[in-house]
Amino acid sequence: MPTKFYNKPILKKIRSKLRNEMTRGEKILWSKLRRKNLEFKFRRQYGIGNYVLDFYCVELKLAIEIDGLSHHSEKAFEEDCKRQKYLESLGITVMRYNSEDVFKKLEQVAEQIYQTCQNLNAKLPTPTSPPPYKGGESRRFLSP
Numbered sequence: 464m465p466t467k468f469y470n471k472p473i474l475k476k477i478r479s480k481l482r483n484e485m486t487r488g489e490k491i492l493w494s495k496l497r498r499k500n501l502e503f504k505f506r507r508q509y510g511i512g513n514y515v516l517d518f519y520c521v522e523l524k525l526a527i528e529i530d531g532l533s534h535h536s537e538k539a540f541e542e543d544c545k546r547q548k549y550l551e552s553l554g555i556t557v558m559r560y561n562s563e564d565v566f567k568k569l570e571q572v573a574e575q576i577y578q579t580c581q582n583l584n585a586k587l588p589t590p591t592s593p594p595p596y597k598g599g600e601s602r603r604f605l606s607p
Contacts, residue, residue: 468511468512469509469510469511470509470510471510471512471513474510474513474515477515478508478509478510478515479508481508481515482507482508485507486529486531486562487562487566488529488531488560488562488565488566489507489517489518489529491565491566491569492518492527492529492560492565492569492572492573493507493518495569495572495573495576496518496527496576501573501576501577501580502577502580503520503522503523503525503580503584504520504521504522505518505519505520505527506518506519506520506521509521511526511550511553511555512549514546514549514550516528516550517529520580522584522587523556523580523583523584523587524553524554524555524556524583525555525556525558525579525580525583526550526555526556526557526558527557527558527559527560527576528543528557528558528559528560529559529560529561529562529565530543530559530560530561530562531562543559547559556579556583558575558576558579560572
């Protein structure tokens with residue numbers, strides 16, 4: 464039986480705790496990302512593999528991480544690099560912001576995220592129509 468890759472049940476309590484105890488920077492940025500304010504749906508505390516991302520847009524494969532004081536040690540930096548390489552190996556774009564940038568330059572951060580969303584969306588393949596029924600028109604429209 465394959466294991467679940469996204470939002471693993473084993474990490475559910477951690478994701479829930481992180482959602483309920485968001486940092487100040489996460490709360491501020493969430494106010495800009497929620498309810499499709501940037502035209503795309505973001506989820507908070509989204510699990511991918513063994514990692515929980517601060518914010519993630521499934522449609523665009525875009526992760527946004529807010530680094531607070533706990534990310535300033537060398538060990539944390541190494542872990543962040545390892546995590547980012549893993550996510551990028553899955554085709555996920557990762558944007559990182561220092562919490563101070565969110566506090567002091569929120570509009571610029573939001574604009575950068577918006578522009579990245581637009582660029583990633585432009586690269587998505589356009590949906591194609593399904594091939595027509597072999598007999599021409601659909602059977603339900605044929606007269607008896």
